[in-house]
Amino acid sequence: MSNQIEITHSFAGVDFPQLERSLRHPRTLVSSLLSLLTGFVTVVACVPLFSVLFMLIYRGGKRLSLSLFTQTPPSAFESGGGFGNAIVGTLTMVGIAALISVPFGVLAAVFLAEFGPKSKTASAVRFCAKLLTGFPSILAGVFAYAAVVLMTGSYSAPAGGVALSILMLPIVMLTAEESIKMVPHKMKEAAIGMGATQTQVVWRVTLPSAMPGMLTGVMLAVARASGETAPLLFTALNSNYWIMQDGNLALMEPTASLAVLIFNFSGVPFESQIELAWAAALVLVLIVLAVNIGGQVLSRKRVTR
Amino acid sequence: MAITLEGDVPIDSVASPPSRLDIAGDRTFRGLTYVFSWMTIFLVLYIVYEIAGKAFPAIQEYGFGFVTGTTWDANRGEFGVFPEIWGTLYSSILALMLGGFFGVSIAIFLTQDFLPPKLEVVFKNIVELLAAIPSVVYGLWGIYVVIPALRPTANWVHEHLGWIPFFETSLSGPGMLPAAMVLSIMILPTISAVSRDALCSVPHRLKEAAFGLGATRWEAILGVILPTSATGIFGALVLGFGRALGETMALAMLVGNSNQVSLSLFSPANTLAALLANNFPEAGKLEEGVLMYAALILMAITLLVNLVGTAIMNRAQRRLSGGER
Known part of the structure; x- marks a missing residue:
């Protein structure tokens, strides 16, 4: 952090730590959390399909015959x-x-x-x-x-x-x-x-x-x-x-x-x-x-x- | 091909003016397509006429009291569909909340470059496959997988939080929550596909402008992309709601067919479509007319919702193709 403060001195008015992508900033943290959430939701939405297919094969497959x-x-x-x-x-x-x-x-x-x-x-x-x-x-x-x-x-x-x-x-x-x-x-x-x-x-x-x-x-x-x-x-x-x-x-x-x-x-x-x-x-x-x-x-x- | 400048018709050309027979055939065929187009309009009118006509005696007899009545007793000739209307709306709203959240999240996740394009296509196909499974299969799956899986959690919630009206009964078998959950899975592909289209039609420069100003990915999505595509996404939600209102089999199998009005997520209920599915096959002459009345109410509700949805979609299309905002 200390060397960044020096830079801030030479470029007065530019907030360099704000330009860095770090999870400690609330805005990037919120962004990453939302990305994780939507990704999780998408994967969860695929569960019913696989559950249905699994049950069909498991319970229906048993009786499959000519x-x-x-x-x-x-x-x-x-x-x-x-x-x-x-x-x-x-x-x-x-x-x-x-x-x-x-x-x-x-x-x-x-x-x-x-x-x-x-x-x-x-x-x-x-x-x-x-x-x-x-x-x-x-x-x-x-x-x-x-x-x-x-x-x-x-x-x-x-x-x-x-x-x-x-x-x-x-x-x-x-x-x-x-x-x-x-x-x-x-x-x-x-x-x-x-x-x-x-x-x-x-x-x-x-x-x-x-x-x-x-x-x-x-x-x-x-x-x-x-x-x-x-x-x-x-x-x-x-x-x-x-x-x-x-x-x-x-x-x-x-x-x-x-x-x-x-x-x-x-x-x-x-x-x-x-x-x-x-x-x-x-x-x-x-x-x-x-x-x-x-x-x-x-x-x-x-x-x- | 031998085309001579003098204008002689060369022998090896297939070009020729249409004969009288050709022209007569052309007129007939055009007329035929015109007639079939009109038949689509007549079909819709005929459907409305047929159902309304068969419902008419029941409308005369029961009037508006049918909509507010709460008992259904074929032996005493007492009929009312208030619980069914309530159940239809309640289950559809619950399904819309769940399916809408999932559908829109998925649409965002699959359009905003979170994944490599190939994976995006894989997930898109999986979500679309959800729509290919017949509803009766979802019903079967609901009876033997969803209800047993939900019961322990639901009953724990009922024991500990039973003072909240949503949890005031225990889940003994079929009920509102499993029905609404399965319903939300069924409307999810519609919502996500239509929202995807809306999100994809947002001009790229808007997003790039937001990034250029230093917005994070989600600031761009929440501040620019979602507001721009809001009309289209709202239309998607309305169309999904319309599907949920008319969905029959999964509800007939999972909602419990019980004539009651309750806020509880775990109590059995009934919907208009499920009422038709369960009572129509064994209905006597009197009940049949009354069921036609119920069908007419269902048709009015779904037509209204679909009209609103289509109108919103048309507006969204016009606005984005005009490139305003």
Whole structure:
């Protein structure tokens, strides 16, 4: 400290110790403490993810076997069984939802990005799509119950599919719009210069170039829909049987799904069903993560032509 | 390609004017995309119409008393959702406090050059993965991990600090605190991702100016960067709040489905979404209409919060792209 006092003499008015970075100054101390705090918080936030993954592997992995995929759920005091019917049910309903939401979302996105990007209709549509992004999933279920279940008179896979499609639609639409917008203008203009109509440009140039980005959006939407439970609770209900019975497709019957099976078995006092719930959760998370990662890989392959 | 100056059309060119068929196809396709765009708007209106229409008889019968009533008894035909509205707001506010603190801290830590860029990406992906886990899996995890882990601490706190209203009951199983904690984990990725965008869009020169004046890293963050991105971060919090209000499964599994209004963090409660999830599948004709009324209230609350959130985000975007301040 003593030699610094000498320097202060020669540079009167400059407070040199204040310019030094030392933890003894309250301002640097506060700064370092806050840095430590945020770093700690970030690490703590990662704990739940690893805890969930660990429990899934630890408790769900125990029951993992081939029979899980080929058998139907056990009743209360039975052991064994599987959830093959629930996997098929989930795939069926997500498939129905994709069949509805992908054409719907892509066509609307083409309008938003190509035909009327600045029109009043477009901003109203974007606004509605954003509202749907934040729409609670249980309300999608309530709507599908009112619109489909009450109309057709039975709980069914299509009713579940309609509920899921409402949740998928805004994701598909908004990501498709973004990826269509990213197609370089000169490519479209080249096609227009050759005498193509705008529709031909969209089909032959824009959509093929925007395909990877749109697929990413579809994959994200599929991943979200596969994990949803609330919209299926009272649209598809649940079932202990396969959707194909004796060669007939029982589409208009209550349909099982992985997510609802986990919910139903989570609160029961029977060990074998709880174990099955954990195994189903492991399978569900694997499906969701695989679809998610698939989407991410696709999004890295952006248009490079 | 053989393009002649005289203007003859060369044979090997693909260029040609659109035929009538092409033009007709073009019109049809444009019309089709226009129709589907409008269908998005009609879908939203139809959803509101359908739920409101089914709720209408119950609204006529129970009126505003439904919102303030506290009993739910299908056998006596007495219905009130005040405890559920209270539980929805209480759990969401608790989750917002926890998730907001964590989400914004993470956003700061991952945008202000604390870590090498590669590590930043790793942490960002981990936080985003939190959003990929289905809510029913969080519910299962909550039942078998969070509740048993919280119970000893919660009961110790209740024994020693039970005179504080927040701790006035013991945690016997499902309850408000585990539900709010799991809920905060679920809204954390939303809050952190949107706040990250807000923090990233702060112009670099502002931060550099602060450093040039001798500010420490945190003086720059707290004095310059956070105030500049405040609108965006506030929007992130509102959107996270909106998600928390509508989240169903984790709450249906963890909150305890008990019709009571309590400040205690350890007592079971109920939320609108959980009420729908648990009662709808077995509801009779009368209860069904009443549940539609509850759904309508939930829709009104979430639409309102999401509208406010979207408006704030739009304002934040406009302000930063204009480069003011």
